[in-house]
Amino acid sequence: MSVSQWLIKKRNNSLNKNADQHNLKLSEHLWIKCNQCSFLMYHKILNQNFKVCPKCDYHFPTSSQDRIHHLFDTNSWKSLNSNLSSTDPLGFSDKKLYRKRLHEMKVKTGLLDAVQTGIASINGISVACGIMDFRFMGGSMGSVVGEKLTRLIEHATALKLPLIILCASGGARMQEGMLSLMQMAKISSALYRHSVASLLYLTVLTSPTTGGVTASFAMLGDLIIAEPKSLIAFAGRRVIEQTIKEDLPDNFQTSEYLFKHGFIDLIISRTELRNKLYQLLSLYF
Numbered sequence: 001m002s003v004s005q006w007l008i009k010k011r012n013n014s015l016n017k018n019a020d021q022h023n024l025k026l027s028e029h030l031w032i033k034c035n036q037c038s039f040l041m042y043h044k045i046l047n048q049n050f051k052v053c054p055k056c057d058y059h060f061p062t063s064s065q066d067r068i069h070h071l072f073d074t075n076s077w078k079s080l081n082s083n084l085s086s087t088d089p090l091g092f093s094d095k096k097l098y099r100k101r102l103h104e105m106k107v108k109t110g111l112l113d114a115v116q117t118g119i120a121s122i123n124g125i126s127v128a129c130g131i132m133d134f135r136f137m138g139g140s141m142g143s144v145v146g147e148k149l150t151r152l153i154e155h156a157t158a159l160k161l162p163l164i165i166l167c168a169s170g171g172a173r174m175q176e177g178m179l180s181l182m183q184m185a186k187i188s189s190a191l192y193r194h195s196v197a198s199l200l201y202l203t204v205l206t207s208p209t210t211g212g213v214t215a216s217f218a219m220l221g222d223l224i225i226a227e228p229k230s231l232i233a234f235a236g237r238r239v240i241e242q243t244i245k246e247d248l249p250d251n252f253q254t255s256e257y258l259f260k261h262g263f264i265d266l267i268i269s270r271t272e273l274r275n276k277l278y279q280l281l282s283l284y285f
Helices: 003-030 043-048 064-071 098-109 143-159 178-196 237-244 255-260 273-284
Strands: 031-033 040-042 115-122 125-132 163-169 201-209 223-226
Touching (some): 064 125, 125 143, 125 273, 143 163, 143 178, 223 255
Antiparallel strands (some): 031 040
């Protein structure tokens, strides 16, 4: 084999290898395997089914923007306080500076913080809605999340609108210390005034809903709804087991366990949520 032939063969092998890698990357985006039943599905099928496995009903994580698209009438969403953004009041640093972590999350998610709030309609019924997004620092509740939700509740009270909050959170944001814990009382106080005005408040608990969010506004709804097999808790399973020195049931802290013991009112699949919310709202309006 001549030198020129060897070079041509090497170039072709390199091109074939690059093509194989490119096709592999494409196939990774085109096909998705269910985390629960290992069912392999085309990504468009999953998206059309609201990111719920058509075989076993496993609920894949989804973004706040997807939820807006799934739940509300087309072009009805009007964002509130979308310019609010967290700062670094404590100068906090763990493995990296908090302000640097915030910047990275903003670039990665396109959000300014872990919740979107706005006014929208479901089959013509106007509602105020807050949607937490787990992609932004685990949906943690910092000062901006608390402020946006409080303003949303006050806006709903002033306009006499029903309120819906979709929860997805790891709890209070440790990087803001006591400031994040104060949001629990602030949001709860606003919800009390909303309740005194005889206005409806619905919570939708998704996986996971934990920590300070569970300990405050997530469990204060007039009706508490959860997605199937969602993780809903305050403290972690291991912490509880070490504290009480006992093993917990396998399905402990799931929406099904909480429903059985009276902590939540309804378990509704994401594919049915829009219709069920409309039915519930129709009872009041």
